[in-house]
Every structure is written in C-alpha cells, then in structure tokens.
Amino acid sequence: DLDRWRELQLPRMKYNQPATLTQSRTDVLTLTPWFAPIVWEGTFNRDILNEQFKRMNVSIGLTVFAIKKYIVFLQHFIETAEMFFMVGHKVNYYVFTDRPNEVPKFTLASGRRLVIIEVMGYKRWQEVSVRRMEMIHDASRKTFINEVDYIVSVDVDMEFTDFIGVEILSERFGTLHPGFYGSQRPHFTYERRPQSEAYIPEDEGDFYYAGGFFGGSVREVYQLTGQCHKAMMKDKDRGIEAIWQDESYLNKYFLYHKPTKILSPEYLWDNGMGSPAILKKKCFRAVWKNHTAIRSK
Numbered sequence: 598d599l600d601r602w603r604e605l606q607l608p609r610m611k612y613n614q615p616a617t618l619t620q621s622r623t624d625v626l627t628l629t630p631w632f633a634p635i636v637w638e639g640t641f642n643r644d645i646l647n648e649q650f651k652r653m654n655v656s657i658g659l660t661v662f663a664i665k666k667y668i669v670f671l672q673h674f675i676e677t678a679e680m681f682f683m684v685g686h687k688v689n690y691y692v693f694t695d696r697p698n699e700v701p702k703f704t705l706a707s708g709r710r711l712v713i714i715e716v717m718g719y720k721r722w723q724e725v726s727v728r729r730m731e732m733i734h735d736a737s738r739k740t741f742i743n744e745v746d747y748i749v750s751v752d753v754d755m756e757f758t759d760f761i762g763v764e765i766l767s768e769r770f771g772t773l774h775p776g777f778y779g780s781q782r783p784h785f786t787y788e789r790r791p792q793s794e795a796y797i798p799e800d801e802g803d804f805y806y807a808g809g810f811f812g813g814s815v816r817e818v819y820q821l822t823g824q825c826h827k828a829m830m831k832d833k834d835r836g837i838e839a840i841w842q843d844e845s846y847l848n849k850y851f852l853y854h855k856p857t858k859i860l861s862p863e864y865l866w867d868n869g870m871g872s873p874a875i876l877k878k879k880c881f882r883a884v885w886k887n888h889t890a891i892r893s894k
C-alpha cells in the first residue's frame with residue numbers, strides 16, 4: 598500500500614540546488630491551474646525520484662494489448678521497454694492477447710516478468726480498442742491489485758526510444774496528445790454530440806489527452822476504466838459510439854476528474870509531427886504501420 602510513503606527517509610545526496618528565482622522551463626506550461634505537474638524534460642531530478650521510489654519498493658504494471666495482427670508489434674515493444682522503461686524498478690508486463698501461442702519468448706532483466714492474459718478478439722476494431730477499458734477494469738480487481746502499485750496503460754504500436762521512469766507516476770495521470778498540445782479547445786476532437794456520454798461542449802476542456810498513454814494507482818485505474826466502460830455501454834445501448842472510441846471517454850473522465858500529473862508529448866510522439874524545439878527528447882514513439890494491411894482481417 599502507498600501508505601508506506603509516510604515512513605520514507607532519503608539518504609544524504611549531492612545534486613544541484615533547485616533555483617527558487619529561475620523557472621526550469623520558460624517555454625512550456627509546467628503546472629496546471631489545479632497544481633498538477635506537467636512533466637517536461639528539465640523539470641525534474643531523476644536521481645531524487647529514483648531514490649524515493651526504490652526505497653518504497655514500488656512496482657509497476659505495464660498493460661498492453663496485442664490482439665489479432667497487432668501481435669507483430671509486441672517483440673519490438675518489449676525489447677525497447679527492457680532498454681528504457683522503468684529501468685531498475687520492479688515491472689510486470691501484462692500482455693492481453695487472443696494469441697498466447699504467438700507471444701515470443703523474452704529474456705527479461707531481474708525484477709521483471711511478463712504475464713499473458715488471454716482475452717477474446719472482438720470482430721470490430723472499434724470494439725477491440727474500446728474494450729480495453731473493460732479488460733483493464735476486470736484485471737485490476739482480479740490481478741493488478743495483488744501484484745503492483747501502479748498501472749501504466751499504453752498502445753502496442755509503439756517503441757521506447759529514451760528513458761521513461763518513475764517521474765510519470767502519480768495517483769491519476771494522462772498524456773498530452775502530440776497532435777493537439779498547441780490547439781484551442783474548440784479544435785480538440787472531443788465527442789461533440791450531446792447524446793453521447795463522452796460529450797464535451799465547446800466552452801469546456803483543459804487539454805486533449807491521448808488514449809494511448811494513461812495510468813495511476815491500481816485503485817484509480819480501476820475507477821477510471823470502470824467509468825469509461827460504463828459510459829461506453831450506455832452509448833452502445835443507444836446505438837451511439839464516440840468519435841475516437843476509448844480516447845473520447847477518457848477525455849470526458851479527465852475533464853471532471855482532473856489528472857494529478859500530466860505527461861508532455863515527449864512521452865507520446867509521432868515522427869509525422871516533426872521535431873519542434875520544445876521537445877528536448879522523445880521517449881515513446883509511434884512505429885510506422887501499414888494501416889490497411891495491419892487492420893484487415
């Protein structure tokens with residue numbers, strides 16, 4: 598339980614003093630109006646954070662879905678995660694798949710293991726994407742709560758390209774979508790039909806969050822995925838499906854349950870978006886995919 602934070606005591610450490618009269622970044626927003634940090638390179642000290650989370654013996658579950666043809670992404674995903682994701686911490690990979698026999702054998706670093714969770718492959722792709730909420734919700738209750746402290750949920754058609762560590766962890770966190778971090782709220786692709794549970798009016802909204810990278814404590818992820826799934830089932834009964842599936846319901850949830858931490862687009866980038874100067878690094882990137890081939894039966 599995270600109650601043990603109360604007992605945490607750090608050792609003597611040497612590092613540069615934080616400068617009270619200087620902003621660590623002046624080119625980007627680093628704190629939301631509700632005082633949640635927005636994580637950008639240059640705003641945190643990895644050594645302090647590692648020391649804290651190591652001493653707390655924190656364990657992290659990384660959930661990823663590799664259903665039907667998307668199994669092809671798994672090998673590179675796990676191999677790059679071994680190089681860059683939560684190095685030195687305890688990690689469980691939770692691989693949800695309908696093809697357990699096609700999961701490659703991996704040699705993992707110590708303190709890390711891979712758990713296969715067999716699930717059905719829904720016929721419609723929209724269903725594959727959106728049902729992740731239900732499956733994470735169920736697994737949170739059955740498995741995650743007994744095995745890890747935090748859940749990180751990501752897309753599989755991705756690669757790790759730089760270090761991602763405990764700086765991302767918080768009670769409830771989301772990620773700025775690489776396509777919309779500079780946009781005005783009316784241009785966010787929120788669900789705009791009032792009949793949908795995911796509806797957000799044009800005069801509301803903080804950020805446009807990506808469906809492909811969110812997480813939090815297991816209890817919080819259980820709540821979040823449960824609410825998103827419930828909203829999606831209500832819509833389904835009324836014959837409506839939100840414009841960007843799970844991403845739309847996630848954005849609605851985050852509007853009224855503000856994230857306690859937000860990751861910058863450094864944590865979810867797509868090379869199709871170029872290389873703006875505000876990006877000091879790219880740690881998690883979309884891999885190229887042939888949409889027609891990979892998404893066909």
Ligand code: 2GW
Pocket residue numbers: 661662663664665666667668722723725726751752753754807808809810841842843844891892893
């Ligand atoms: C099949 C056909 C069309 C779209 C998706 C799939 C599919 C997705 C599949 O056959 N098998 C599968 O395992 N997936 C999982 O769903 C896989 O983990 C994948 O990364 C994830 C989301 O699908 P993806 O990556 O093709 O969609 P993107 O890259 O356009 O993702 C954004 O939009 C989605 C909503 O449609 C989600 O919100 C996603 O989180 C976003 O990043």
Ligand code: MN
Pocket residue numbers: 752753754809
């Ligand atoms: Mn994707």
